[in-house]
Amino acid sequence: xxxxxxxxxxxxxxxxxxxxxxxxxxxxxxxxxxxxxxxxxxxxxxxxxxxxxxxxxxxxxxxxxxxxxxxxxxxxxxxxxxxxxxxxxxxxxxxxxxxxxxxxxxxxxxxxxxxxxxxxxxxxxxxxxxxxxxxxxxxxxxxxxxxxxxxxxxxxxxxxxxxxxxxxxxxxxxxxxxxxxxxxxxxxxxxxxxxxxxxxxxxxxxxxxxxxxxxxxxxxxxxxxxxxxxxxxxxxxxxxxxxxxxxxxxxxxxxxxxxxxxxxxxxxxxxxxxxxxxxxxxxxxxxxxxxxxxxxxxxxxxxxxxxxxxxxxxxxxxxxxx
Ligand SMILES: [Zn+2]
Ligand SMILES: [Zn+2]
Numbered sequence: 001x002x003x004x005x006x007x008x009x010x011x012x013x014x015x016x017x018x019x020x021x022x023x024x025x026x027x028x029x030x031x032x033x034x035x036x037x038x039x040x041x042x043x044x045x046x047x048x049x050x051x052x053x054x055x056x057x058x059x060x061x062x063x064x065x066x067x068x069x070x071x072x073x074x075x076x077x078x079x080x081x082x083x084x085x086x087x088x089x090x091x092x093x094x095x096x097x098x099x100x101x102x103x104x105x106x107x108x109x110x111x112x113x114x115x116x117x118x119x120x121x122x123x124x125x126x127x128x129x130x131x132x133x134x135x136x137x138x139x140x141x142x143x144x145x146x147x148x149x150x151x152x153x154x155x156x157x158x159x160x161x162x163x164x165x166x167x168x169x170x171x172x173x174x175x176x177x178x179x180x181x182x183x184x185x186x187x188x189x190x191x192x193x194x195x196x197x198x199x200x201x202x203x204x205x206x207x208x209x210x211x212x213x214x215x216x217x218x219x220x221x222x223x224x225x226x227x228x229x230x231x232x233x234x235x236x237x238x239x240x241x242x243x244x245x246x247x248x249x250x251x252x253x254x255x256x257x258x259x260x261x262x263x264x265x266x267x268x269x270x271x272x273x274x275x276x277x278x279x280x281x282x283x284x285x286x287x288x289x290x291x292x293x294x295x296x297x298x299x300x301x302x303x304x305x306x307x308x309x310x311x312x313x314x315x316x317x318x319x320x321x322x
Pocket of ligand 2: 141175212257
């Protein structure tokens with residue numbers, strides 16, 4: 001089950017229709033303008049429209065990502081309160097829209113130390129889950145460990161889940177680019193299998209609700225979060241082959257958060273990345289002619305013509321990165 005993070009500009013249902021046109025099985029969205037604290041109420045007609053299209057398209061596991069403004073682990077009381085209000089409202093929106101998982105980075109300890117930050121995060125999640133009965137899972141994403149952010153170790157997420165009173169309402173999102181930047185080696189099939197085994201041992205596959213499939217521009221352990229097209233980054237294709245073929249991940253949404261826009265061959269980048277993932281899923285080896293041709297057809301270093309860039313910019317594709 002593949003999806004991509006797509007824009008809701010022009011109406012929430014637009015993301016569903018675009019996902020369908022790209023050949024995807026699901027989609028990830030922001031359910032509101034993620035750069036603002038203000039969350040306008042959902043219009044019932046928009047909820048109906050979204051649910052209608054999701055049902056028509058048979059998109060069963062829709063995913064949302066919370067606003068990057070939210071920090072549930074902060075020691076700043078005002079920011080924490082705003083964060084709790086915002087994520088509670090986002091969970092309620094997701095519930096109304098029939099979205100099954102809301103992905104969140106958890107937060108940053110702001111220099112107070114990881115154990116202090118994790119304790120605040122647990123307290124915050126418990127407070128949020130007390131305030132809403134939303135059925136949407138709060139989905140803790142593995143992070144790159146940038147700055148003072150938490151949840152870049154599987155043990156952080158394990159400890160947070162252990163502290164949540166109603167653990168069945170919390171799940172996990174594994175982001176390949178983030179775990180790689182955090183120091184988990186995904187460079188070979190063997191090392192990837194070992195990382196997945198570690199995830200299973202520390203957190204457990206039964207808690208994995210969604211995957212983010214992104215290659216990384218930055219090296220292993222860089223603690224810097226920069227996404228690259230599949231097969232064009234420092235992770236490479238062995239990891240993605242291992243993950244898309246994993247029998248326990250078949251019905252788990254695998255979401256692309258790679259850059260948008262038009263690839264050199266004129267197709268949307270999501271279509272190109274999806275083609276490579278589907279080839280790998282069908283058993284084509286990363287070194288096979290078919291996969292290598294798909295990669296070579298769309299080199300990332302090939303400069304786009306000025307006309308292409310202008311057209312893409314006019315359509316708002318370049319700025320749509322998640
Ligand atoms: Zn994220
Ligand atoms: Zn992600």
